Amino acid sequence: MKCPKCGFEQADQHTECIRCGIVFEKYRRFQNSTSNSNILPLKDNKKAVTVENPLKKFLLYVEPAVDPIYFGVRILIFLLFLIWGWKFILTPMESNYTGNSFWYLVNLPFHEAGHIVFRPFGEFITSLGGSLGQLLMPLICFFVFILKSKDTFAASIALWWFGENFMDLAPYINDARELELMLLGGNTGRTSPYGFHDWEYILTESGWLHYDHALAHFAYNLGTVLMLISFIWGGCLLLKQYRNLDLKN
Numbered sequence: 001m002k003c004p005k006c007g008f009e010q011a012d013q014h015t016e017c018i019r020c021g022i023v024f025e026k027y028r029r030f031q032n033s034t035s036n037s038n039i040l041p042l043k044d045n046k047k048a049v050t051v052e053n054p055l056k057k058f059l060l061y062v063e064p065a066v067d068p069i070y071f072g073v074r075i076l077i078f079l080l081f082l083i084w085g086w087k088f089i090l091t092p093m094e095s096n097y098t099g100n101s102f103w104y105l106v107n108l109p110f111h112e113a114g115h116i117v118f119r120p121f122g123e124f125i126t127s128l129g130g131s132l133g134q135l136l137m138p139l140i141c142f143f144v145f146i147l148k149s150k151d152t153f154a155a156s157i158a159l160w161w162f163g164e165n166f167m168d169l170a171p172y173i174n175d176a177r178e179l180e181l182m183l184l185g186g187n188t189g190r191t192s193p194y195g196f197h198d199w200e201y202i203l204t205e206s207g208w209l210h211y212d213h214a215l216a217h218f219a220y221n222l223g224t225v226l227m228l229i230s231f232i233w234g235g236c237l238l239l240k241q242y243r244n245l246d247l248k249n
Contacts, residue, residue: 004028015243016064061152062237065246074153074241078234081160085227088167093220096171096181098164107168108184110137124205127198131169138162153241156234163226166219174216176200176209 002009003017004024016023084103091097098104114133119126138161145155175181176199179189189197203209 011065011246011248013243013245013247059146059152059233060236060240061150062240062244064244066241066244068245068247071238071241071245074238077157078153078238081157081234082231085160085164085231088164089224089227093167093170093174093216098168099171099181103164104168107134107165110134112184123195124202127195127201130198131172134165134168135162138165153234153237156230156237159233160227160230163223163230166223166226168223170216170220170223173199173203173219174213176203176212 010017015025088098088101111130111134114129114131114136115126116129117133118129121129138158142155142158142162145151145158172181175189176197179197179200181197182188183192183197187196189200195201199212200209203212203215208215
C-alpha cells in the first residue's frame with residue numbers, strides 16, 4: 001500500500017502511515033468532503049490533513065507495527081489482571097481479601113520504605129508516609145511508562161496497580177477504631193503501643209477518627225473506579241494493537 005499523502009510504501013494491513021502518521025480511512029473521507037471542519041489545507045492547497053485530539057492520540061498511542069508475540073503476551077497479562085481485578089472488586093472490603101492476597105507482599109516493601117523516606121518530616125507524615133509510599137510507586141511507574149517509554153499498555157497496568165493500592169489500604173483505614181487487623185509482627189492495634197497502627201494515629205491526630213469507615217469505603221470505591229478505567233483503557237489499546245499487527249515476519 002502507498003500512503004496517499006507522502007507516498008511511502010508499507011504493508012496493506014496498516015491503518016496509519018508509518019512515516020507521516022495519517023489515518024488512511026479518515027484521510028480519504030476528509031479528502032472527499034471539503035465542508036468538514038477538521039480539514040486543514042496545506043501551504044500548497046493541494047492536500048489536507050486531519051486534526052486529531054492530542055490527548056486521545058497520546059493516551060491511545062500504539063506502535064505502528066506490533067509484534068504478534070508481544071501482542072500475545074499482552075493479551076495474557078491483560079486477562080490475568082482482568083480476572084484478578086474482578087476478584088478484588090467483587091469481594092467485600094471487610095473481608096480484607098486484598099490484604100491476604102499475594103499482591104499485598106508486592107505493596108508491603110514500598111509501604112515500609114515510605115515510613116523511612118518521610119521520617120524527616122515529622123511523626124505524623126512518617127505514619128502517613130507508609131500509605132503514600134505504596135501509592136507513589138505505581139504512580140511513578142505510570143508516568144515513566146507513559147511519558148518516557150510511551151508504553152501505554154504498561155501504563156494501564158500501572159493504573160490498575162494504583163487502584164489496587166487504594167483497595168489494599170481501605171481495610172487498614174477501616175480498622176482505625178476496632179484495631180483488630182493483624183499488623184506486621186503479629187500484633188493487632190489493640191496489643192500495640194499508640195502510633196503503631198498508622199491509621200489510628202493519623203485519624204486520631206487529625207480529629208477524623210469517627211470518619212474511618214467513610215474514608216475506607218471512599219478509598220475502596222476509588223480503587224474500584226481506577227481499576228475499571230484500566231480495564232477499558234487496556235482493552236482499547238489491545239484492539240488498536242490488533243489492527244496494527246505486523247504479520248510480515
